Amino acid sequence: MLVLGRFSYAGKVATVFYGGQLLFLAKMADRIADGAIVTFSLQVELFGLQMSWRFDALSWFFAVITLGAGLLSSWYASGKWGERFRRRGGNLWLLHVALAANVFSMLILLGSGDLLALFIGWELVSWASFLLMTVAGGRAIQAAMRYITYAMSGAMAILAGIVLLWSHAGGLQYAQIIDVMPQLSQAQVWLLVALFGSGFAVKMGLLPLHLWQAAAYAETPGPGAAFFGAISARMGLYAIILVLVQLIGLARLSELTIPFTFLDMRDLWAWIAVLTIILPTYTALRQTDARYLLAWHGIGQGGYMLLGVVLGDALGSAGGLLHVFNYATNQAVLFFAVFAVMFRTGTADLNKLGGLITRMPISFFAMLVGIIGLAGLPPMNGFVSKWFVYRSLMIEGEPLLFLGAIIGTLGTILSVYKLIHNTFLGQLRVEHVEVREAPWSMVAPMIILMLLIFATGVAPGLVLDWVALVQSAVGLPVVENTLGGVELASGSLDMLWVVGVLFAGFGIGALLFYSGGRTRQVHQLDNYAGGHFLTAETRYHYSDNFYAGLMHLIRPWYRGSFVWLESTLGSLLGIAASLMQRLYGARHPSIYLLVTVVATLTWVLL
């Protein structure tokens, strides 16, 4: 990419390249399915520590999503979008290089075979993300700087955790750590969980370490934002699963009680997950920029994944893992649609759009499929993963967590309706009358994602098979799925039937509708309101302060407790961040980046 990136066909080459890697992974699938761990011959010794890289089912699952996101993002960037981006003065070369660096570093992270390799991969991912975030310049730089300070403080915590483990286990191989775990005292495990947890939570954007994420993702140019939104933050989840579930074990977490409360460590994680669902979702509801709205939802949806995994039973963890895949497809298609609108109209401001449905029908449909998935309604795939999490909460008897998860879903429904209404429905602006559908290079990835979202919604068993492999690889109970969902004595799910009946219902609805009298189609600009005939020049699109009644009620809460909470945490983090910034901000960040990359590359290669 460093060499090829300068040419106009770079995007296409990259797409083919990612496609090739995906094929390679597909080849690997058979061996993964047998429960084998694919080891690479790459073994490095450093300070007497063995470093190795290998792929198991967990890595494979995340790698497939990463490469899929990379493939579609570079496809999206390869055509007219890239040309425009370059014409507008954007550095397309840097974008492609950064994207490739992201994919590559994530694969290194996912393939890490011990904690040292994990840490190196972690750092590479952080810097690669930083690089991609800075591509746009301007506000993006600020957001990226904020991210890197968060990421660095997180990395310090992880490093401290690794050193702690190394001093006890005498090595950093996963097997060694699992062996030494029973000998550690409760206090030591407490410290470990806190250090690793907070470090990984930064990347995942878990409350209260989420404040960097929305701006950093939203300000990244088109395909980059889609890629970030789809998978980047999930590296945090990968690491959390690896360390908390595989190495420490969920059972151990339940033994760690929190003083002066009824909670144990696992409950704490579940509550963090639920708060991560609720607060960012309602922050998303208040956004007026489509990109920010989606980015905030990205943080919120991460909560469902963590919640599912922390629940730790077959159903819940399957839901959490399934949601990684489902959410990636939903978020990617939503970002693609938003950036398609931005490509044609030049804005993502939800108060400056409207009525584009007739001009960009495919983008509308893509967004529709995406929002149904994101909100978790049938027949799209998002419903299935959330259903698993809900059912698990019901079986485990967690009413308050359940309520929290549902409140998050309801907030998502409100928020995504606002997104599609303000963009595609309602009044068409006069200046957008000439707008056309986005070019095919942008529409094609959307169509692929739409098909994927629908197909895995109807037949979730396709992905659940992989999820079951992941569960057995990390030592979680394995879900026994069917093609259409899951069969349980206490209430099953069979999406094949549900979707079939739903579409039969739509068929009957259509039959009723089209058997009625003939309709007369009026022009899109031929409207009136409250008896007054309005010309197209009058702006009456109801978009600003969309949920006035709700906001009237919850805004004071935001002003009061939420703002207080966020500012307290923010200032605490600010102190930490400023200390870090003094360390890193002393020189130009890109020099640092270069030095780190060169250093790590030589390190890895020697």
Add this chain to the structure above:
Amino acid sequence: MSIQTLLMELVLMPLVAFVVGLFMVLMLRRIGAKLQRRVGPPMMQPLYDIVKLYGKKTQISHGWMHDIGIVMAVGGYVAAETLLPVPGMDGIADKGGLVTLVYVMMIPSLGLALGVGQCANPNGSIGIARALTAMLAYDVPFVIVVFGVAWYFGTTNLVDIIAIQQAGGVAGWGAIAMPLLAIAGLFALQGMLGKQPFEIYIAPAEIATGPMVEMSGKYLGGLFVMQCFQLYTAGVLYVSLFLGGGENWLFFLIKVFAVVAIPMTVAFLFPRYKTEQMIRLMWKWPVMIGLLGLAFVMH
């Protein structure tokens, strides 16, 4: 069960729902008339209305999403009926369960919202914004109720929930075991059906009936059909959760009509609440009652 029987049930269940729903609309109007000392409409009036609306000459379409919105609004409920067991027919209730039903019931709202959105009428959009807020308000107590019932019976399969209740006779009914949840459920029911005092999103005098403002002819007819289904679905769901479902069609219909009569009667006694008043009320009383009921059920 053979595939023929199943297919037959899948056809019959929505059909029955529609017919019963028509009578519920009739009951709604008759109750209103009684309370206002009027005579009320004749028995076949709801059906005449639908036929009339579908046959109108002026049918204004604002685009394909407007049309599909109505299709989704009706179609979603047609599908929902097959997830809702009635005496002698289970449909595909065991393949979806309670949680799926709750979410399938949101599809018609989504369809309606999308359809209204394309009409580009600010009154319609305001109505939808309010309706979605109302959904946020009443769904909070509603899911507490759903959770409590599922926990108590140990299943989300409606067929089993009904069977367990019927095995215990009247004493086995959900309402006897979980009275507080049953009360919270009634609150949620009132909101779900959009009856006064929770009909701010229709508010005829203020936003000209909100979502219905651009609906002419068969569009309004579609919403009429949707209302029939909605009344039926809400009533049957409540009966299935709290009143032991239907032992036979007679008892079943008596229970369902009695349940639906409650919100209708209450409706005429109240003024209209503002959106934020509705949220505050819904998040205070029924949630408190529901959580209290949940605490009793779980301990």
